[in-house]
Amino acid sequence: MESFENLDLLAAALRQKLEQKKHILLYAYNGTGKTRLSMVFKDLGKQAGARDTLYFNAFTQDLFIWDNDLENDTARTLKINSNSRFFDGLKELEMETRIRPILHCHADFDFTIDTAKWEVVFSRDVQGETVEHIKVSRGEENIFIWCFFLAIVQLVLDKAESYNWVRYIYIDDPISSLDDNNAIALASQLAQLIQRGDTLKTVISSHHALFFNVLHNELEAGKSKKTGSYFLAQTKGAATYTLRYTNATPFFHHVALVAELYQAEKSGQLYTYHFNMLRSLLEKSASFHGFKNFSACIKKDDDDPDGVLYARLVNVLSHDGYSLFEPREMLEENKSHFKRILDDFLSRYPFNPELFSETSEEEDAS
Numbered sequence: 001m002e003s004f005e006n007l008d009l010l011a012a013a014l015r016q017k018l019e020q021k022k023h024i025l026l027y028a029y030n031g032t033g034k035t036r037l038s039m040v041f042k043d044l045g046k047q048a049g050a051r052d053t054l055y056f057n058a059f060t061q062d063l064f065i066w067d068n069d070l071e072n073d074t075a076r077t078l079k080i081n082s083n084s085r086f087f088d089g090l091k092e093l094e095m096e097t098r099i100r101p102i103l104h105c106h107a108d109f110d111f112t113i114d115t116a117k118w119e120v121v122f123s124r125d126v127q128g129e130t131v132e133h134i135k136v137s138r139g140e141e142n143i144f145i146w147c148f149f150l151a152i153v154q155l156v157l158d159k160a161e162s163y164n165w166v167r168y169i170y171i172d173d174p175i176s177s178l179d180d181n182n183a184i185a186l187a188s189q190l191a192q193l194i195q196r197g198d199t200l201k202t203v204i205s206s207h208h209a210l211f212f213n214v215l216h217n218e219l220e221a222g223k224s225k226k227t228g229s230y231f232l233a234q235t236k237g238a239a240t241y242t243l244r245y246t247n248a249t250p251f252f253h254h255v256a257l258v259a260e261l262y263q264a265e266k267s268g269q270l271y272t273y274h275f276n277m278l279r280s281l282l283e284k285s286a287s288f289h290g291f292k293n294f295s296a297c298i299k300k301d302d303d304d305p306d307g308v309l310y311a312r313l314v315n316v317l318s319h320d321g322y323s324l325f326e327p328r329e330m331l332e333e334n335k336s337h338f339k340r341i342l343d344d345f346l347s348r349y350p351f352n353p354e355l356f357s358e359t360s361e362e363e364d365a366s
Helices: 007-017 034-044 095-103 138-157 180-194 209-219 253-267 273-288 308-317 332-348 353-365
Strands: 002-004 023-027 053-056 064-067 077-080 110-114 119-126 129-132 168-172 201-206 227-234 241-245
Touching: 002 007, 007 034, 007 241, 023 209, 034 053, 034 168, 034 201, 053 138, 095 110, 095 138, 138 180, 180 209, 201 209, 209 227, 209 253, 253 273, 253 332, 273 308, 273 332, 308 332
Parallel strands: 023 201, 023 227, 053 168, 168 201
Antiparallel strands: 002 241, 064 077, 077 119, 110 119, 119 129, 227 241
């Protein structure tokens, strides 16, 4: 395990590791400093007006600002920051044709980019009629910006002159609050894209255990040892950071799932999609123990001897409709049910307590 007194030393160490590795994956809990680390890494590449890092993080969202046409409330557009080098190839490189096929894998709206006004106009087909100047949701806006970024990465890999300054790509938590299926799809899509580059180096940080796992497995599929996977932590009660190599397999999926659910329960930040994750954990456990149904892993209480009540609860709430990119927080009653089911599960099937003490330490440190 390596220790660093500040983010500057950590970022410098990552750059040094990339002299031997092609990809670095960082798993870290929220609040550890992942976004700040990405900015320090980027700043280290600035020399005499030049730079070497194309990044995607929370600050990338700020390059797009809504003009809601408050006077007429009709012509709503998403303004683009024309001063950012993020958009170097916007006018010359037919960005619309690159973004659109990526976007349509995830969303049902369309767009046009006005390179003279530096703005995006969104539209959607409603019963066969195209409605222009729509205001897309925050989740749809986020996925559009992510697809915009992926299109730029394609230009980098195609060695477009406008992006010949890019040596590193740094991605911090591209899309949060994904369910398992979409986390897998996004990680696979990203892994396939970044493996195309011969010389391009990437750093990807995430708090999403499954996303981290899939990326690791996709990038290490050829066993080329070009990927370094690490657990990033902030030392409790201090501003120092630790970096621990996770060996060939960073986490077992079910262990990562347990840790993430435990963290969510203790923080009180429980969303509807956590019931999907809980059901996945129960199903995997039931299968491992030879049961046909996940309900076998739910504790049966005196007032519910057959376990029907909580089994039905998990079944219903794990199939409830919700937005993948704008998750809804659970009702307090459902939070109570969730905590009871998870706590009972952990008491019946004990896991290594260090898994949870480590999680708690990171929460305290943040």
